[in-house]
Amino acid sequence: MKHDLQSARHASDLEYEILRLTPHAWVPNNRHLPVLVYRQVLSPSCKDLGPVFEAMFALNEWPPQWRDSIFDYHHFHSTAHEVLGAISGTAEVIIGGPGGLVVTLEAGDVVLLPAGTGHCLQATEGRFQVVGAYPEGQQWDIRRDALSEKEIAAMEALPFPRSDPVGGREGPLLKQWT
Template sequence: MERRLFNSLLAGLGLAFGGRAVRARAGSMTAHIESFLLRENDWVPNNARLPVILYRNALAVGGDDPASGFEELFVRNGWPPQWRNGVYPFHHYHTRGHEVLGFAAGSARLMLGGPGGRTVDVKAGDIVLLPAGTGHMNLGADAAFEVVGAYPPGQAFDIVRQAPDAGQRSRLLKLPFPATDPVLGLRGPVTKEWHIL
C-alpha cells in the first residue's frame, strides 16, 4: 500500500503520523507523537533502522502514585514494567531489549544518541521509546523526576558504556520486534513504523 494512502486511511480512523496526534487511551490526554532516526555516533551504535518515538502528553498524571498509571498502560500493551527510578547521568545504551520510559513525575533534559547527540526535554506525562542500541543520558532533572522502565516480553536491559563487541552487534541486529506498541497497543507507531522499514 502506498504510504500516502496508508496515512489517509489512518487519518480517517483518527490517527496520523509525522506531526500526529492520537489518544493513548480513553480519558487520557491527547498525545503528540514525534519520531526520528539516530545514526551511529562515535562509540554509540544507535539504530539507523528503527526510529526513536516520543509520545508527548501521552498519559494524564496525578494522584498519590502516578507511576502506577504508566505501569498499567505498559502491562495492558504487553510491555511488562521492570523498574522505577530515573535515567543515568552518563551515556549508555542497551543491547538486550528495546526500552520504553514513562515519565511519571518531574522533568528532565535528556541527550539521545551519545556524545553530542540530540537534546530532548521531557516532563510528567511524556513517554519515549528507545530502540535497542540508542544512547541516552540524563543531563539534568528536577528533584521530582521519576521514570518507569519497561521492555517487551523476554527482553531486558544491560548497561553498555563502550563500543559494542561483535556479540552485542549481532544481538542488536537480531533482536525481535515487539508485537505491540507500549502506548497504543496494536494501533501504535511501533507496529507501523518499525515493521515497514
C-alpha cells in the same frame, strides 16, 4: 490493584516525534528503528502516574521492571528495547550518545528507545522519575562501550515487539518500526 487507563490518550490521538539516529562514536544507536517521543500520554495533573504507566505498559506486553530516574552517564541497552514513562518532574535527556540530541521530557511523556540508543540524563527540575519497561522476553543490559560486529548483529536481530507500549496494536511503533 487495577488502575484506570481512561486518562490515557487513545492510540489515534497520540502526539509523537520521530528521531532517526545514526551510529555515533562508541554508541551504535539503531540504524533501522527510530526513537519515538510521545507527548502528554497522561495528564501531568493525575495524582500518581506511576501505577497508570505500569498498567498501560503491562497491558501492552511491555512488563514494567523499575521506577527511578535515568542514569546521568551515557549508556545504551544492546539486549532489549526500552520504554520510559515520565511520572514526575521534568528532565533534559541526551539521546544518541555524547553530543546527541537534547530532548525535554515532562511528567506524562514517554520515550521509546530501540536497542542500541544512547541516553543520558543531563538536567532535572523537580523530582524526575520514570517507569522503565521492556518487551516480554527481553532482558536489559547496560553498555558503556562499543559493540563488536557480532553484538551489533545480535542487537539488530532482537525480536520485534508485538505491540506498542502506549498504543497497543494500534500504536505508532507498529507503523514506524516496520
